[in-house]
Amino acid sequence: MIDLLRAAVPLFLAMIAGTVGSLVVTSVLGHHDTVTLAAFALVTAVLNPASAAVQGALRGLGPFVAPYRDDPGAAVPVVRDARWLSMVAGTFGALAVLSVPLLAGATGVPGEVVREMGALPWFLAVYLLVFASTGGTSTILVALGRPRNVLWPTLVYAVGLGGLSALLVPSLGLTGVGIAWAVSGVVAAAVAAGLLRRALGRPVGQARPRVREIATLARVSVPLAGTVLIKFGVLAVVTFAAGSTGARDTAAHAVLTTLTGLVMMVGLSVAQVSVPEVARATDPAGARRAGRTAALLAVMGTLVVAGLLLAFGQPLVGLFTADPAVLSRVLGLLPLMLLASVLDAAQAVRGFGLTALKRSSASLLFFAIGYGLLVVAAVPVARTWGITGLWTAMAVANGLLLVLQGAGFHRHSARVGAGDHVAG
Structure with a gap:
């Protein structure tokens, strides 16, 4: 039980960090403009389930990677398969986010709120694709017995999101939030990629999709x-x-x-x-x-x-x-x-x-x-x-x-x- 608790603590701290980053964004927008906050709420109403679905799919990698804890390098083919699968999920999520202004207009949302969205859906779609490109790094690190490493990408993302939003929103509004979200996502993905390479002991590299193996992952994910x-x-x-x-x-x-x-x-x-x-x-x-x-x-x-x-x-x-x-x-x-x-x-x-x-x-x-x-x-x-x-x-x-x-x-x-x- 003690080992399980030690492994869970970094994930718990990572969740707290992510929540704090989101709360900072909401607070900054709330003090900026009511219409801006309303537009943000509509876009994130689609982003949240889309990103949660991508994350949920990536959590299915755990049982496929766990057997390689003693030989992490042997898990590289599975990690490559996971990236193909996650990019498909991320693409669908990004398309859903991009459709928010159209859906909002069709459901009678006031025009000023729809116009206020501006480029935010595009920035968040980029973020979702970047997030998907990590191929479930957090799940893989946990499965390989390195849960402490999960904290660092999330911490980088939360600090970047909160700090950049506070800096950019007063002058750029929702565009500032979009820039903060995309930039923080890219930096966090880079940190995650470095940690994953260190855990595997070798670069992941690229390979042709193994359709049968990806389908096996998909049946769980x-x-x-x-x-x-x-x-x-x-x-x-x-x-x-x-x-x-x-x-x-x-x-x-x-x-x-x-x-x-x-x-x-x-x-x-x-x-x-x-x-x-x-x-x-x-x-x-x-x-x-x-x-x-x-x-x-x-x-x-x-x-x-x-x-x-x-x-x-x-x-x-x-x-x-x-x-x-x-x-x-x-x-x-x-x-x-x-x-x-x-x-x-x-x-x-x-x-x-x-x-x-x-x-x-x-x-x-x-x-x-x-x-x-x-x-x-x-x-x-x-x-x-x-x-x-x-x-x-x-x-x-x-x-x-x-x-x-x-x-x-x-x-x-x-x-x-x-x-x-x-x-x-």
């Missing part, structure tokens, strides 16, 4: 991307459903969602570093032991953060709202949100365990069931029970996912070492 898109899509529906409950409840829901992201960092960090441990298991007992340890650590870490939120909830929530009614609503729903987050952290570990077993398609099916029920229930629940009902529904959905993912992990881990441990 693409369902992961689909899982991310389902989650983002359903949570967007939940947010729109919350929007029908009144301005103060909508604001409270937004604050609770932000806090959820902070709470989930611990669980996601542990879940990611558990993938190589499960992937290298030679028998069902070893895989299940690694999965139990990761789940226990993720829940314990999430509970610690939850305890801190409960203890210091009022001053912390006060950073997000000055409205006493919103503050009271958030504090009242905090225990329910924390319950949903703990269940989410536990199911995430089981989901990553299925990825380690190369059975991410099973996780995709479970998400389609659990979040499919949530998306059907969101609007009627919001109309009947408000955001209290919505957060109860999310807790129930995460609990159902925990049961489904846990049962799936137990079933598929039984095949470890039996010659049936294949992608699918």
Whole structure:
């Protein structure tokens, strides 16, 4: 457990750094102009799921790279395959970002907001392609037992994004944010490439695409991307459903969602570093032991953060709202949100365990069931029970996912070492 915790800490710090960088951008734009902030929100509403889908796809590389920890250079062909796959995913994401002004105009967004976007979608599309070109470096470094190296590219990116945005936005507006995003992404990618070369002990180089091997990677990676898109899509529906409950409840829901992201960092960090441990298991007992340890650590870490939120909830929530009614609503729903987050952290570990077993398609099916029920229930629940009902529904959905993912992990881990441990 101690080794797993040591590996998770750098990822946790990297997530914090990335979050701080994004918060700085939002703060700078918020003080610059309301229309600018609105345009930024619309573009990032597409960028976030697009980049999350690319990142989700790249997380599927872990079980393919983990067996090469003792001989990193032998993983180079897999890394090359990953780059081809990630560039395809990145291209689709970039096209989605470029389509934002057209979609915004077609859905009735005010013309001044659409015009304010300017060149931002182009800069962010470049960033997404640069990010994809790294070919899942973070996942590869974790799989090779070098999780500490993951922190540095993210730290460079966060400092560059926040610093350049603060410097450029006053004179260039959203164009300044776009420049900051693209430049920071390029520098971070260069740092990541250097760390990857050092970890592999040789340059990655170029090679013709190996179609069969790329397809094998895709059978694990693409369902992961689909899982991310389902989650983002359903949570967007939940947010729109919350929007029908009144301005103060909508604001409270937004604050609770932000806090959820902070709470989930611990669980996601542990879940990611558990993938190589499960992937290298030679028998069902070893895989299940690694999965139990990761789940226990993720829940314990999430509970610690939850305890801190409960203890210091009022001053912390006060950073997000000055409205006493919103503050009271958030504090009242905090225990329910924390319950949903703990269940989410536990199911995430089981989901990553299925990825380690190369059975991410099973996780995709479970998400389609659990979040499919949530998306059907969101609007009627919001109309009947408000955001209290919505957060109860999310807790129930995460609990159902925990049961489904846990049962799936137990079933598929039984095949470890039996010659049936294949992608699918």
